Amino acid sequence: MKDNNSFDSAVIGGGPAGMMAAGRAAELGAKVVLIEKNEILGKKLLLTGKGRCNFxxxxxxxKKFAEKFGRNGRFLYRALSVFGVKEVIDFFESWGVKGKVEQGDRIFPENGNAQDILNVLVKYLAEGRVTILYNSKVISSKHRNRKIFQVLLRDRHISASKYIICTGGKSYPQTGSTGDGYQWAEQLGHTIIEPVPALNPVKTSEDWVREVQGLSLKNVSLKLFQNGKKCDERFGEMLFTHFGVSGPIVMDMSKNIGTLLKNGPVKLILDLKPALDFKKLDKRIQRDLEKFKGRMFKNSLKELLPLSMIPVIIRLSGIEPSKQVDYITREERNKLIHLFKELELTPTELLGFKWSVVTSGGIALKEINPNTMCSKKIENLYFAGEILDLDGPSGGYNLQECWSTGYLAGESAVKGH
Ligand SMILES: Cc1cc2nc3c(=O)[nH]c(=O)nc-3n(C[C@H](O)[C@H](O)[C@H](O)COP(=O)(O)OP(=O)(O)OC[C@H]3O[C@@H](n4cnc5c(N)ncnc54)[C@H](O)[C@@H]3O)c2cc1C
Structure with missing residues (x-):
């Protein structure tokens, strides 16, 4: 007989990966406990996709999905084949929450509310009679002969046949993800690839960005350079903030920016008009200047630039704002073209874990069996979710990774792999 402190599976961390792992293990008949240090489950999940959850x-x-995680993506083949994108859509739909495909193939719940996704998971856990311990921080674990036999909380201990660690990374620590699992894993013999912020806003040194804070640019191209060599390039949407730049293409590039900054200075080159080459843009500017003949230069850029950007570009161009457009020289036009196509930004640092959407690094994948999520070091230990050395771009990839690895870990823990 199992007492109140003994379970078949103990899942630590009630985020997306932990809830899915606990739900799946319980669905297969296991007596499961889910241990969460916050007062609610899925605190971070509720923030995802600006509260809309791009799940x-x-x-x-x-293969294409896994490629988005870089070289480590192959680790996900098995998890994705067991519980991939289709299975996840079907799962939430079977609980009454339909997915809706939005721009860039991102999938959100139909009603655009992350709470709907959390509600499904809570129901799933209830159906499996999972015991949920809230406000319960796991402090350490005890192991013997390559097996964990207990985890310690502040005021009690929990024993289980299998343990699944889903404590997430170090990003947004205010949601509970403070990297606790890395320490236990290390004590249990696992290697931790240094956790660094990914999908992170970037601080830049130019003062003018503050003047355009809040401005979102669509269909722009951003290139990353170090020592004159192009190291990354993205096309899409970005945002100016009071400290620098953010938005999808910046966030997706941030991991590379952070890595390169360790070796020296880097530059970002923003192309505001990627659809027009230098020649075509020159023609377009000439046409616009012609349209505004007799007017002041500062009033001639409205059709070419967002309003808040105009004073910045004028200042950077060095062209007298009150100059009559008729007298703009070829040289001055070239300066403008250069600014439109090669606007420089200088990253100084990433904003850090506090505001990074995911953590790159984590438990070394070579020490985990990709077919089961079971540790190769400790017989009855499994990992799932962001704690693994896996991070994808924005767009729903990271949550899918949590659903897939969580499901597989929960299933394997019960099936005894
Ligand atoms: C603002 C923001 C927006 C995002 N938007 C998206 C999006 O739209 N789409 C997408 O795919 N991804 C998004 N992500 C990323 C996604 O939220 C994460 O990848 C995902 O939440 C990771 O899930 P997880 O279960 O591995 O860990 P987490 O969600 O971090 O959950 C870990 C849980 O473990 C608990 N825990 C930690 N230590 C202990 C302990 N010692 N004892 C007990 N419990 C503990 C924590 O309190 C936490 O609840 C976003 C992230 C952020 C921050």
Whole structure:
């Protein structure tokens, strides 16, 4: 007989990965406890997709999906084949929450509310009679002969046949993800690849960005350079903030920016008009200047630039704002073209874990069996979610990784792999 402190599976961390792991293990008949240090489950999940939860990505091809995680992505093949994008969409739909495909193949719940996704998971856990311990921080674990036999909380201990660690990374620590699991894993013999912020806003040194804070640019291209060599390039949407730049293309590039900054200075080159080459842009500017003949230069850029950007570009160009457009020289036009196509930004640092959407690094994948999520060091230990050395771009990839690895870990813990 199992007492109140003994379970088949103990899942630590009630985020997306932990809830899915606990739910799946319980669905297969296990007596499961889910231990969460916050007063609620899924605190971070509720913030995802600006509260709308971009819970997966419309990419059904496993290989293509996994490629988004870089070299480590292959680790996900098995998890995605067991519980991939289609299965996740079907899962939430079977609980009454339909997915809706939005721009860039991002999938959100139909009603645009992350709470709907959390509600499904809570129901799933209730159906499986999972015991949920709230306000319960796991402090340490005890192990013997390559097996954990207990985890310690502040005022009690929990024993289980299997343990699944889903404590997430170090990003947004205010939601409970403070990297606790890394320490236990290390004590249990696992290697931790240094956790660094990814999908992170970037601080830049130029003062003018503050003047345009809040401005969002669509369909722009951003290139990353170090020592004159192009190291990354993205196309899409970005945002100016009071400290620098953010938005999807900046966030997706941030991991590379952070890595390169360790070696020396880097530059970002923003192309505001990627659809027009230098020649075509020159023609377009000439046309616009012609339209505004007799007017002051500062009033001639409205059709070419967002309003808040105009004073900045004028100042950077060095052209007298009150100059009559008829007298703009070829040289001055060239300066403008250069600013439109090669506007420089200088990253100084990333904003850090406090505001990074995911953590790159984590438990070294070579020490985990990708077919089961079981540790190769400790027989009855499994990992799932962001604690693994896996991070994808924005777009629903990271939550899908949590659903897939969580489901597989929960299932494997019960099936005894
Ligand atoms: C602002 C923001 C927006 C995002 N938007 C998206 C999006 O739209 N789409 C997407 O795919 N991804 C998004 N992400 C990323 C996604 O939220 C994470 O990848 C995901 O939440 C990771 O899930 P997890 O279960 O591994 O860990 P977490 O969600 O971090 O959950 C870990 C849980 O473990 C608990 N815990 C930690 N230590 C202990 C302990 N010692 N004892 C007990 N419990 C503990 C924590 O309190 C926490 O509840 C976003 C992230 C942020 C910050």
């Amino acid at each position: 997966t990505h419309k990419e059904f091809n496993i």
